[in-house]
Every structure is written in C-alpha cells, then in structure tokens.
Amino acid sequence: MPRIPTHPLAEHPLDRLPGKPECSLPLSNRTYLTAVMLENSLRQSMPYVKGRLLDVGCGQRPYEKTFFAGATEYIGCDYLSDRSRPDVVCSATELTFPDNSFDTVVSTEVLEHVPEPQRAINEMHRVLKPGGHLILSTPMYWPRHEVPYDFFRYPYDGLIHLVNTSGLELVRIFNRGRSYSMVGQVLQHTNPFRARFVSWLINRFFLWCDRRLKQDTITLGWTVIASKPATRGEKKS
16 A cells, blocks of 8 residues: 655655755765755755845845846845845845735745744735745754744644745645655764764765655655735736
C-alpha cells in the first residue's frame, strides 16, 4: 500500500535537480543543510519574480542580486539597525506603501520574528497588485535566535491557514528538506565535535538519505508562493 504524504502539496526543492545541488555554503558548513534547501527553494521561485519588488524584512538584502534579480526594481524595508540596509524603514505589520504597489513581495526568514503574523501577511496582500506573487520563507525548526524577538515556528497547516485567511491563493509550497535533513541539522547543532570533516560527513550522509528516502514527517521549514487574485473590475497587470 503506497505511503500517504504527510504534507501532500509540498514539493522537495531538490527532487528535480540532478547531481550535486548549488549552495553558497560548502558541504562542511554546519548550516549547509538549511542553506541548500532554502536557496534551492528560492531558486525554483525565480520565475515568479517580476516587475517592482518589495523585500519585507530585507536585512542585509542577501538575495537582491541572485534570486530576486529578475525584478525591474528592488525596494527593501525593515527596521533600521546595524544588520539591515532598508530603503524604507517600517514594520512588516504597517507597510508604508499604497495598495496594489508591487508586482512581487518577498519575505525570507522574517515571519517567525513578527508578533502578529496574520497582520503582516494581510499587509503583504494589500500592497501586492492583482496577479502579483508573494514569496515567503519561514522555518519550522531552528534554535532560538534574534532574542527576544523569536516568536513562532510554522507547521504546514498553520502556514497555509495564514495565507488563505489573508485572501492570497496558494500556488506552490516547498518543504525545505524531508525528515533526514531535519535530523541532520539537529545533529549539527548538538554535535560537540567541531572538525570540518565531521560536519561534511554528517551533511553528506543526511542529504543522501533525504533525497532518496521519502520520509517527510518533519521538515526544516517552508517556502511558499502565493498569488493575489484579481477582483471584479480589476485586470492583472
């Protein structure tokens, strides 16, 4: 009897990629498993990037020249700090832009730090043009960070609920690795041996398992692509 997927709509970001996947980090890096899954989910999101783009919680703008380079204009918004370079200073829950201002809205690894996530996604919906796309990534597993502003982790059903409640329509959702990537990353965080070879061996073994064994009970996180539908009397731009 075939196994029923735990997350039936989720796609693995490496399933259609032959050979060694691209990643900005070496295989010996302790956060490689997280990076390779996130980056390749964003790589598969590139066809949905177009026109005027807003990066909500842009931080140091890590993907401006790579995965978001297809935009004709890039605008980053965030709180002003020594770790951010925003064009516009504002909160994710109070975007200082008119309705229907952007063809694409992106937000990577930000939603877990927002105390009112539904309000933030509603704002992203508001500033999107009809027919535009939201690309959103958020973890389901990661140690506590950005203290004291680490508020949430998102399971599959909860994240889809937030997207649907905002009025956006789910287009695609990527699970950022299956169970073996998650186990491997936890092992990296708890492994007392700092030798690069040990990290390389852990990453290689668990990535091999993750790509070949379809155990998907848990995952490191999600990347969602959602669209703003055209309402009556509006046309897609």
